[in-house]
Structures are given as structure tokens and as C-alpha cells.
Amino acid sequence: MKNFTVRAGLPDPVLERLARLYTILSRLEGSGGPRPFSSKAVGELLAVPGHTIRKDLSLLKTFLQAEQEADPDRAADSDQGYDAARLRSLIGRGLGLEKVRPVALVGLGRLGSAILHKKREWTDLRYPIAAAFDASINRIELTRTEVPLFHSREIVRVTREKGILVGILAVPAEAAREVAERLVEGGARALVNFTPVLIAPAGKGVVVRNVSLTGELDIISGYLDREGV
Amino acid sequence: MKNFTVRAGLPDPVLERLARLYTILSRLEGSGGPRPFSSKAVGELLAVPGHTIRKDLSLLKTFLQAEQEADPDRAADSDQGYDAARLRSLIGRGLGLEKVRPVALVGLGRLGSAILHKKREWTDLRYPIAAAFDASINRIELTRTEVPLFHSREIVRVTREKGILVGILAVPAEAAREVAERLVEGGARALVNFTPVLIAPAGKGVVVRNVSLTGELDIISGYLDREGV
């Protein structure tokens, strides 16, 4: 019934592992790490066994070739481990992570401010905050930043005008649902939701990542209990 | 080779879905929601199809029975949907989520403060912050809270003395590794890591949830790209 999904790309778990790996490799930039990066070493970075890494990369390469582009440097590969920089670039190309994607931040409470002012180091140039919103004019006026601030009323307009595709929700639970809708209405195709309210993919085709401290704690607690702790 | 895992409990994906569901149901408390909660309705809460819910609950019940305890109210069930309160309680018992688990919070920067001062509503009585740490004495003295504050130097001692099993990392990336080690040394068995540095299960048997904004954004970006956006 929904089998006309042609599997346009990599399987979900593979995609997620590779994306995580990319994040980690980005942060390693320069700081070296083990020189010849064996699949085992890479795996430890991610807490998965080496063969998973090899398989994932195998799929990624197959996919990239199918896409077209002949590998720029089809050189030596099949022996002494991976090179961090090249690996990162490979994943970046394969998953489209080199694109710059401006994001909209909604909610300037404590969490929102933390995100807004995050230090350069853990900021990422690839996801510049192109606009931030809050429902309190007072707070907007008090916040000091280079990021353009708007009232929540303007979410749809601004999101649309700036062509923003990714939204970050850092609002109180009550507002979550509505803000999500407005962002989507303004053209957003993906949301990171820090609210404890789970946002279901509003219109189809919207990617949502739900992150809540309580949620994580409940999951953790479940695992601990299963282990008898 | 590692097959002496007797599968003491529910499969990982099932456990995670149920834990998430518990989080959501807790928040719904009282506010009603659709009355007779059909599996489909519950599924929408979680963005999964109804049969997944039914299957998960089926496994949960089987597991609970095997555990021992005869169901208190083995009453009518197999017809008109679930009752939110009873469902929550069922999951709570099955996953051990009714236990109170005091947590340690490390790092009182912007993010740490946000967590420390989180409003009662999204606080959860089940995870009281029993101690908070920071490497800056200055910051410790300036922070106003009822939570007992300590210098990071004391992590091992305090964690051990208070019998804390769960740690939250809200420190700068550089410090992540070390703080994680100290928490585990002090007896912690689980960590929620907000650092972009991925913490691999230090000693085995330590549960880790890694959450980073950049990480989530990279995953999102990967999905968007796969969809051709």
C-alpha cells in the first residue's frame, strides 16, 4: 500500500550512524586522533563494532557511485585504515551535509538563550541561526545578539521569506504544537523539538527529532531497570 | 561470543517506545485526551502505526506476567481502547519507571542553568537533582538554588555518598571525557550527555544517551538530502 517507496537512499540506521560519525569527525578536525583509523577505531568513536562501520561505508560508496560522480581519488583504500579528513568528506558528500542550512530558533527562555549564545566552538557554521522568535516583546528587546529577532507572530512570514527549512523548538510545552504548525506553514521541512510534547510529523514529509530531558531519563531508567539496577 | 545475554527483558526498540509513551502519558495526566484511547490514537501520539502499539503492549504484558505479579485488575481490556491512567501505570511497573532516581548535574553554564532551573511543569519529581557541580567556584557562589552545589573536584565523593546512579553532562566539550569517568567512578550507571563529544560506554554496563544539537541537525540534514531537499 505504501510500497512505491523506491528506497531513494541509505537505510535509516545507516544514515543516522554516518551522520553522527560526521559530527564527531568534524570536531576531531586537526586534533589528530589515531593515525591510520582502522574500522575498529572508528567504531569505538561511535560505540559500534568495526564490521558495522565497514558495512555502512560499503553501502555509502555503492550509493555514491550509483548517484554518478566518479570518485575523485579512487586511490589506495583497501588496506591500512581510513583517513579522518577524507572519510569526513566522503560522508559529507554522500549525505549532503556540506550544504549550509539556515535555521529558525523559536523560544528565548533559558534553553533558547543557551542555544542562541552557544559558544563558537560548538556552534556549527553549517547551521547559522537566521532568525529567532519569542512571544514576549520584552524579552526580545532585552536580548543582545546579532541574530535578527522577531515576535512569534511573524514566524510564517519570516520563515518563508528567508527560505528557512529547519526549525528549533525551545518553547514551553503549551506552545509547541502551534509553533510547529506555523513553522511548517512557513515552509520548514524539519524540526528539532526540545519540548516534552512529542510532535508527530505534521504534514508528511516533515522530519522531526524529538529531544527531551525527561524522555531521555525515562529511557535510561528503563534500561537500568532491565539490568536489574 | 557474547551470546550469553539471556535477553532479560524487552527488546531495545520496544523499551524505548514504551518509555517515550510513558513520558507523554505522564504529561497528559488529567488533561484528558481522546477518551477511549484506541491503539491507533496512542500510535499517533508517538508517530507509529497502531499495530506497533498493540504488539509492544502485548510483549509488555507477557513480560510482566512472566515476572510474576498477577495483574491486579485483569478486567475488561480487549475491546474499547486503553485507559490512559492504567496504561501509564502498566508501563511504569513494567519498565520500573516508578522508581525515584536522583541525578547529578555537572556544568552550570547556560545549558546547565536551564536544566537546574527548569520549571516545575517540565521538571519531573522522579528525577530530582540531588547535587550539581561546576569547575568555577565563582559560578557556584553566584548561583541561587536549593540544590546543593559542589566543586567538580568532589564529583566522585558526593556521587558515591548520595548513591546517585544517573549523571547529566552539561559541560564544555573538553571536559566531557573526564567528568564522565569521574561520575562512573563515583558509582553512576547511566549518563545523559549534552556534549557534542560522544561518550562511549566507559566501563561496560553504563547506559549512555548522547544528545547534541549539532548531531541532531546533521541527522536531519541527512534525511532532508535523502528526500531531495
Place this chain on the structure above:
DNA sequence: CCCGAACCGTGAAATTTTTCACAATTCATG
């Protein structure tokens, strides 16, 4: 009191994901 609609519970089938195992390749070294 009987009918039909709505819904749960679950074994079995289908699908997806992980793991395995091994040929092929590279490099350092004596």
C-alpha cells in the same frame, strides 16, 4: 436479544538490519 461495528491480542509471515567469514590488498621488515 441479536447484529454490526470497533477494537484488542497475538502467532506467523515479511522485511530490515546486523553479523559473519573470507578473498583481496597493502605494508613493513629482514
Place this chain on the structure above:
DNA sequence: CATGAATTGTGAAAAATTTCACGGTTCGGG
């Protein structure tokens, strides 16, 4: 330059997870 140790890449097997499909139960009407 031959040998051995280390490591990748990948088809195929194994395991895990999701989906399906249907029997059985309850409830509201007529």
C-alpha cells in the same frame, strides 16, 4: 623480494524488528 600481520570490502547467513491478518470480545442500537 618473499613473508606475515593487519585491514578493507562485500555477498551471504543469521538475527531482530515490523507488519499482517484474523479470532475473539465488547458495546450500542433497533
